[in-house]
Amino acid sequence: MRKAAVLALALSSPVLAATLPSKAVLSGTCCPGAVWTPDSRNLMFLDGPPARPTTGIYQVSANGGEVTRRFSSVAFFSPRLIWAVRPGTGENTTLERLADQRRFTLPTRGADVAWTRSENRLAYTRSDTAGNFDRRATRVFVADAFGSPRQVATLYGGGISGWLNETTLLLNGKSVAAARDRDLFTLDTRTGARRTLASALSFRGVSLSPDGAWVTYYVAFDSAARNGLWVRPTAGGAARKLSAFGSYRWRDARRLLLIPLDPNGGPHVLREYNVGTNAWRTLGDLGDQVRQGDWSVSPDGKKVAYLSARDGNVRVLTLP
Structure with a gap:
């Protein structure tokens, strides 16, 4: 035995x-930074001269072979490739639905947006541009596709970590500028209900499971009890230190x-x-x-x- x-x-x-x-x-x-297409069949990457005739988003099969151009313009593309997000030179960013080229704008100041899995809703932040990052106010907005944005939270030294589902965000940051610790918490954007999952000096590498049920992150330069790599259920419950x-x-x-x-x-x-x-x-x-x-x-x-x-x-x- x-x-x-x-x-x-x-x-x-x-x-x-x-x-x-x-x-x-x-x-x-x-081609650093290649990303998968939603069907897992191809990898997409940004390239241009001298290797390619023009600058654009190209793709290659996961099995290798011929490289073809997928998009002629450069943009932030949503994970399901439903939307192209094109920041402008000022406040507004243009979001274009690729299926019909229908567009709307949001005042994101050039930032990308975080999409729900259906890609019918999104979230973005607008932060103060001066001062220590730990004390800068970051305002969190949500919007439906083609809808008007609505502010749902104000954080300090933090931002959006992702969507758990169609209505609940995972956020991290401080509630007041002078606080030492940040919270990792969920926020129901309909009701405002908030659930704190963990508190630490900072959270790094925050990553949600594809269904939003689990989150992993690591903590460094904090107490021995907090430091390390953790995985935790987002609905509440005990964390596991890996x-x-x-x-x-x-x-x-x-x-x-x-x-x-x-x-x-x-x-x-x-x-x-x-x-x-x-x-x-x-x-x-x-x-x-x-x-x-x-x-x-x-x-x-x-x-x-x-x-x-x-x-x-x-x-x-x-x-x-």
Whole structure:
């Protein structure tokens, strides 16, 4: 029995991880920041001369092959590619529905917006432009598509972390400028009801699961009890401090992928945490490293794309 336990531990060790095969789909160090299309079939990226005839948003299949132009203009595109968000030179930003080119404007001062999953509603912030960031007032606005904005909150030293659902925002910031700690909290934009999830000097890497049910974040330079990588249910309940640290992305509503920090400079290992079972497993190593944290998970949770530190190519692998 003891031998079996030792064997199981050894097989789960990141040191013994098998190398996950990957394929270069873009080469020539052209394309940092590539993002997935909603159907998980392609990767989109910004490029232009001299590699491409004109500047625009291009795409390539996740299996590699021909590069084609997806959009001739540059904009912030919504996750489902329903909207193009085009900041102007002044207060107003133009939002265009791509299906029919119908447009409306919002006074975002050039900022991008945060969309609900349906992309029928959005949120944005407007912050003071002078003074220490920790004491700057940030006003949070929400609006329906083609509707007028409405202010729902004022924060200091914070902003929007995402939408939990069609009506509830996840925000972080201080309630008064002089406070030491920030709160991570949910806000029902219809009723104003607020639920504080955690308090800390600051929250970093705040990331919502695709269904909005879980949030992960890390805290640094605070007390020993607060520091670390955490995952927490957004409906309330106890947080879990994860026994790992590194770069993380949600794979789906229940699984969090993490590349542990490796100070020795070896190949990056891909691990997976399941919030349902509260258990880790090692998926494998890349045989490579990710350059500058540039990696992403396809919306269907089946593939990972990353910028190779070895050759600067964008590579794609299929997850176990």
